[in-house]
Amino acid sequence: MAIPTCSKIYSTRAEGTISLASTIIGKVHELGVVNERTTMLKIKLHLFIMAVAVNQKQEAETLYNTLFAEIEMIDKLKLSDPPENEEWLNGINVALNFTKAYFFYKLKRGKYANIDHIHVSEEQKRFHSVEKILKYNCNKLLEQMSSNFDVQRASVALLISKTKMSYSKQEKLKGQLETELKNASSIFAAKNCKKLELKTHYTLAELQLM
């Protein structure tokens, strides 16, 4: 994971980074070693590819196909050799669903090209469906998980807040979101995630201006 992560930071070509991660998955597969560690490595690399892809400004349909092909492969790996550690399994599911929710959030915000050409249901294109994924497929699992997942909790809270603020201007939302965003900000600050901390403060400022 260290080498593709270096590539993600230092390489200017996202396609090169995705290709490197795919090559590693292929090599691990060719080695023929099937155990919990190699399965986790392959799943992490698929999640890594999803993250690199979702942060690119590209064609919505292409990106949708890439993401769902990766999700399918992760599902197969989870079935063939499921990690025994339940928290790891939940952690994978949270990361996977969070990435999916982030894609639909960006899709709804018009951050990808040719959005009209994408074949997804009208329901999936709504902010409500993003919120549903975050609430039922991320938060529900995170409730049972250890403090090692606090940053993930804060990230989910931030995205839920941004999603809610995109479709509702109700005054009563303010108090609730403000508390959640302040909690998220303190977690990001404690874990030295400066960019996410700034993003949360920015969202808090937006909330005040609503």
Place this chain on the structure above:
Amino acid sequence: MLNNFPSGVVWEDIEELFNLKFLSSGWRGTLARLLSQDQVGNTTPEENDENGSDRNLEPEIKPGNYFWIVIAKSANANIYFKPAQSVYQVISKSLRNEFPEWLFARIEYLTLFALTLIERAKVHYFYSEQLVENSIVSDHGIWSLRQSNYFYKKHFTEGKMTSIYLQRMTFDGIKGLLTIFQEQETNFLCCLDLNMLKVLLSSDGIKYFL
């Protein structure tokens, strides 16, 4: 050992390899002796002046094209040791089974190097965790390093990683680190060589997969 890194190493890398006990204490003398015996590549004093001063080098180690290695100044004025292509090929194809410990040393050093490059980018705020990161830039949840891992046990003390020369360097911008990454990129990619990974699996190197 130096010929084990296809895109070469700088003087500081060799010193770190010694600090990490991958090179024996007499490495300077051995290197000087090998270079002085190399009749083909001995450079004249005039050539040395053209290549840049060798004042910072050990007296016997001079830049030039030797039979088995090229010694030059890199982009950031470090002394650079790059193996001759033919020698590297012989080593990578023929000797990997005889000296697997060279491969262990290489993979271990490059892992430490890659993790340090990631850590430096975070410390200097050249790169900060994104909302959807899914890489080991994150040190929480499923992305945190497994403490039962061989590498973790050897190179982490109370959560702190073994320090190498990159941690003592200062960087004004990401460009300095980017140059270092580019210089090491081919070395990183050689860690993905399938034949090498098979040798690791069939020997003591299995510990890297546990």
